[in-house]
Amino acid sequence: MSEREPLRRRLDAGLAALSLSLPDTTVERLLDYVDLLVRWNAAYNLTAVRDPAEMVTRHLVDSLAVLPYAEGARLADLGTGPGLPGIPLALARAYDDVLLVDSNGKKTRFLREALRRLGLREARVAESRVEAVTGEFDCITARAFATLADMLDWGGHLLAPEGRWLALKGRFPQDELDGVPAGFVVEDIHRLDVPGLDAERHVVIIRRRRDAAAAGTVQP
Incomplete structure (x- = not known):
């Protein structure tokens, strides 16, 4: 058995639990x-997760849990x-354009090499x-990046008029909902059941406010 086989089995099980089906070539690139x-x-201490099997769960499967919501052709990942x-x-x-944004030089060096190798x-x-x-991007993702108010204040200008912002959170962010800037509205919040992860996960879906009547409160 190759060293990669247990990781492949873990990833396959996670994808199946999420009802996602990816080509074998994509699975191999994810493991790459x-x-x-x-x-x-x-050498660079990019993540506190050290074990490759845990990386599959905490990084790959956790990220792919939002795949059904990541619409559009242009994606920006803030604080990546x-x-x-x-x-x-x-x-x-498949995206036409993907922008990975981070201010940390050692992480961006890794990102450039990863994009080249992948x-x-x-x-x-x-x-x-x-x-x-x-x-301008159709979909913006931000994982453990900032409060809803701060991330929209800093990056809201990047969201296309009909775009979708996916804020990835742990617990239901009730205390952050009132801080959403006036130009945006929380459209929905979904609990994500990430297989193998013993922790709460939610995705907050935000869009630009079309008019005053678009305002609403999302309840847990």
Whole structure:
């Protein structure tokens, strides 16, 4: 048995539990990403997760749990760190443009090498603070990045008029809902059941407010 086989089985089980089906070539590229992350992590301390099997659950499966909500052709992942959830999403779904944003130089060096090694030609890296980034994206993801108010204040200008912002949270963020800026509305909040992860996960879906009547309160 190859060293990769247990990781492949864990990833396959996670995808099945999420009712996701990915080509074998995509599964292999996702595991290639884990291999890169393990090697670089030893020197660059990119993630606190050290065990490759835990990386499959906490990084790959956790990221891919939002795949059904990641619509559109242009994706920006803000505060991406080592590429989460941006790289797993870009490997699992065809995008015309993917922008990975992080201000940490050692992480962006890893990101550039990962994109090159994984052949993600449609993806690029911005070593920048979020508020300095320009562009317009159909889907924006942010994982453990900031409060809803702060992330929208800093990066709301990047969301296309009909775009969708996916804020990835742990517990239901009740205390953050009232802080959503006036130009945006929380459209929905979904609990994510991530197989193998003993922790709460939610995705907060935010869109631009079309008019005053679009306001609403999302209840748990």
